[in-house]
Amino acid sequence: xxxxxxxxxxxxxxxxxxxxxxxxxxxxxxxxxxxxxxxxxxxxxxxxxxxxxxxxxxxxxxxxxxxxxxxxxxxxxxxxxxxxxxxxxxxxxxxxxxxxxxxxxxxxxxxxxxxxxxxxxxxxxxxxxxxxxxxxxxxxxxxxxxxxxxxxxxxxxxxxxxxxxxxxxxxxxxxxxxxxxxxxxxxxxxxxxxxxxxxxxxxxxxxx
Amino acid sequence: xxxxxxxxxxxxxxxxxxxxxxxxxxxxxxxxxxxxxxxxxxxxxxxxxxxxxxxxxxxxxxxxxxxxxxxxxxxxxxxxxxxxxxxxxxxxxxxxxxxxxxxxxxxxxxxxxxxxxxxxxxxxxxxxxxxxxxxxxxxxxxxxxxxxxxxxxxxxxxxxxxxxxxxxxxxxxxxxxxxxxxxxxxxxxxxxxxxxxxxxxxxxxxxxxxxxxxxxxxxxxxxxxxxxxxxxxxxxxxxxxxxxxxxxxxxxxxxxxxxxxxxxxxxxxxxxxxxxxxxxxxxxxxxxxxxxxxxxxxxxxx
Numbered sequence: 001x002x003x004x005x006x007x008x009x010x011x012x013x014x015x016x017x018x019x020x021x022x023x024x025x026x027x028x029x030x031x032x033x034x035x036x037x038x039x040x041x042x043x044x045x046x047x048x049x050x051x052x053x054x055x056x057x058x059x060x061x062x063x064x065x066x067x068x069x070x071x072x073x074x075x076x077x078x079x080x081x082x083x084x085x086x087x088x089x090x091x092x093x094x095x096x097x098x099x100x101x102x103x104x105x106x107x108x109x110x111x112x113x114x115x116x117x118x119x120x121x122x123x124x125x126x127x128x129x130x131x132x133x134x135x136x137x138x139x140x141x142x143x144x145x146x147x148x149x150x151x152x153x154x155x156x157x158x159x160x161x162x163x164x165x166x167x168x169x170x171x172x173x174x175x176x177x178x179x180x181x182x183x184x185x186x187x188x189x190x191x192x193x194x195x196x197x198x199x200x201x202x203x204x205x206x207x208x
Numbered sequence: 209x210x211x212x213x214x215x216x217x218x219x220x221x222x223x224x225x226x227x228x229x230x231x232x233x234x235x236x237x238x239x240x241x242x243x244x245x246x247x248x249x250x251x252x253x254x255x256x257x258x259x260x261x262x263x264x265x266x267x268x269x270x271x272x273x274x275x276x277x278x279x280x281x282x283x284x285x286x287x288x289x290x291x292x293x294x295x296x297x298x299x300x301x302x303x304x305x306x307x308x309x310x311x312x313x314x315x316x317x318x319x320x321x322x323x324x325x326x327x328x329x330x331x332x333x334x335x336x337x338x339x340x341x342x343x344x345x346x347x348x349x350x351x352x353x354x355x356x357x358x359x360x361x362x363x364x365x366x367x368x369x370x371x372x373x374x375x376x377x378x379x380x381x382x383x384x385x386x387x388x389x390x391x392x393x394x395x396x397x398x399x400x401x402x403x404x405x406x407x408x409x410x411x412x413x414x415x416x417x418x419x420x421x422x423x424x425x426x427x428x429x430x431x432x433x434x435x436x437x438x439x440x441x442x443x444x445x446x447x448x449x450x451x452x453x454x455x456x457x458x459x460x461x462x463x464x465x466x467x468x469x470x471x472x473x474x475x476x477x478x479x480x481x482x483x484x485x486x487x488x489x490x491x492x493x494x495x496x497x498x499x500x501x502x503x504x505x506x507x508x509x510x
Contacts, residue, residue: 027312060382108303
């Protein structure tokens with residue numbers, strides 16, 4: 001994955017600081033977009049590439065911590081690196097508890113910020129891949145017939161073909177065919193793989 | 209003498225030498241005595257030695273200036289954290305731009321254009337830091353009062369640059385509403401900035417006592433009725449009760465645990481020395497407004 005496939009957002013109300021962050025992050029070849037306020041950032045159209053946010057804690061209007069909360073509520077998953085001009089410990093704790101990648105006091109070492117950005121982008125990529133996998137999984141599950149879904153639910157619940165046939169009022173041979181279709185359509189190489197998929201899809205599986 | 213001839217009277221202060229060579233300040237009143245035909249025949253002169261009064265006025269003035277300085281430094285002391293933040297911002301920008309500059313230079317091939325831009329940014333940020341320090345130093349300095357022509361909006365904005373982060377740290381939205389085409393003011397920049405800073409800090413502290421509702425601080429300027437300027441600092445704090453309205457401007461009256469009770473008393477005396485007026489009113493909805501006027505050209509400034 002090349003650097004251009006990622007984007008770093010910067011939100012800082014201090015113009016000089018904002019510009020210097022753009023300059024520093026740009027100097028390692030990363031794409032940067034900077035905003036002067038949380039509201040401006042929320043209004044912007046986010047590009048659909050892995051991204052992270054370098055966010056000042058103290059902002060006029062909506063503060064950095066408020067923005068973090070809003071984004072969580074809205075389901076916007078962008079890893080956040082907080083920067084602050086004050087060594088405010090309660091704020092740091094609050095931000096980190098809410099999932100911030102890093103909390104840096106200004107002025108910080110350039111390498112510290114750039115490392116945090118790399119870490120945040122790696123997190124964003126992983127989250128993105130996971131989202132893509134879940135989406136593909138759901139797509140495959142939606143492609144199953146209702147009868148195949150019935151069979152799948154019982155297979156992953158640990159029932160034998162004979163038991164499933166009994167429950168569904170059909171023959172064991174028919175269940176066997178449905179079961180093969182389920183495995184093929186879901187792309188599951190083994191029963192264990194199918195159980196893991198069911199788990200991710202939220203289908204009840206026996207707790208071991 | 210022209211005045212004596214035209215109105216028949218003259219009043220003023222004169223410096224006269226006594227027989228032993230020491231000088232005295234004399235308040236002198238002259239009246240022209242006319243004969244029946246209206247021709248001047250004599251001048252009636254009344255002299256009062258006001259040397260002592262002059263001397264105590266001067267020492268009072270000096271004491272006021274010193275007191276103003278002390279409270280100004282105390283206010284700056286309370287703002288240390290915010291001021292440090294204001295200076296820290298451009299310093300942080302310098303560090304970032306310098307780091308970026310090194311990275312642009314270390315590239316293969318080096319990106320000289322970006323490196324040059326970075327260096328230019330470093331210069332701008334450094335100037336910004338030194339401007340902030342310069343403003344603080346000017347406020348902290350013990351300087352004799354000095355009249356100069358001032359653009360009141362500029363004077364206000366310089367204070368706001370210092371107070372902005374204090375407001376932000378307290379989650380207060382600080383807005384300005386400055387009107388153009390205001391006349392220039394003849395006054396002491398530092399003293400007037402002290403008044404504005406004092407009103408802003410008071411407003412911030414007042415709003416800190418309020419848990420709910422918007423925290424808004426508006427600093428506005430405009431023309432007053434007599435062609436001078438009017439500066440208003442409006443907050444959305446708890447407002448003022450009748451009792452405190454009476455005592456607000458009295459020395460040593462304070463509602464703050466750490467307050468000296470000198471801020472408003474000194475502010476009022478500074479404004480009055482400038483020939484203006486400083487007063488407070490409770491807002492209709494919530495909060496209080498402190499405002500002062502200054503005559504255009506500050507003609508009455510002593």
